[in-house]
């Protein structure tokens with residue numbers, strides 16, 4: 607009988623060598639809602655060695671249409687998201703070392719929360735937290751796979767520190783809508799679509815296929831369906847302050 611990873615190992619660019627790299631790799635998912643939770647599930651099923659989950663929240667009824675890690679019992683039992691997710695992900699693949707961290711990403715814990723990981727996945731929902739995550743990844747030299755989703759659209763960006771534009775290069779004035787991201791709603795398939803693309807980019811990095819990673823910003827609309835690839839953020843050819851090592855959000859030192 608084939609092993610549990612046989613079908614993905616048979617995919618040429620992945621292979622057994624990629625699987626072995628994946629087994630020794632560790633990712634951190636910051637925010638395990640519709641985006642990060644789905645991406646974490648795909649990484650656990652794929653056989654990632656270690657998975658750190660960062661989220662301060664508890665599952666809620668209005669999460670369940672898109673957040674695949676949680677069920678009705680998780681809402682009723684008032685378990686934290688990271689606790690419920692850890693139970694579920696361990697039931698999917700006991701070989702994955704899941705590390706729950708029930709914390710919000712803050713300037714004083716950002717570096718510690720990301721340290722030791724090979725890739726960072728952005729499952730956040732605030733502009734300020736995302737810029738902090740971007741800075742921390744640049745400082746630590748860890749690739750960041752950013753995704754965002756709202757309504758029926760989203761975006762995808764891979765930040766390779768020192769090798770191209772970062773999140774701030776693309777969005778120097780990134781801000782949240784006045785009514786918050788939830789005001790316009792979001793449909794479940796949009797979140798899982800972007801999360802699937804996000805997990806794919808992370809897996810390319812983790813199996814050693816960095817040359818295949820997305821270059822540019824992918825803008826996805828699902829309603830109606832349209833994908834657009836933007837090549838360059840334009841006037842940030844020399845990099846933004848964060849790319850030059852000037853961090854506004856992280857503590858000095």
Ligand SMILES: [Zn+2]
Pocket residue numbers: 771772773774775776845846847848849
């Ligand atoms: Zn930058």
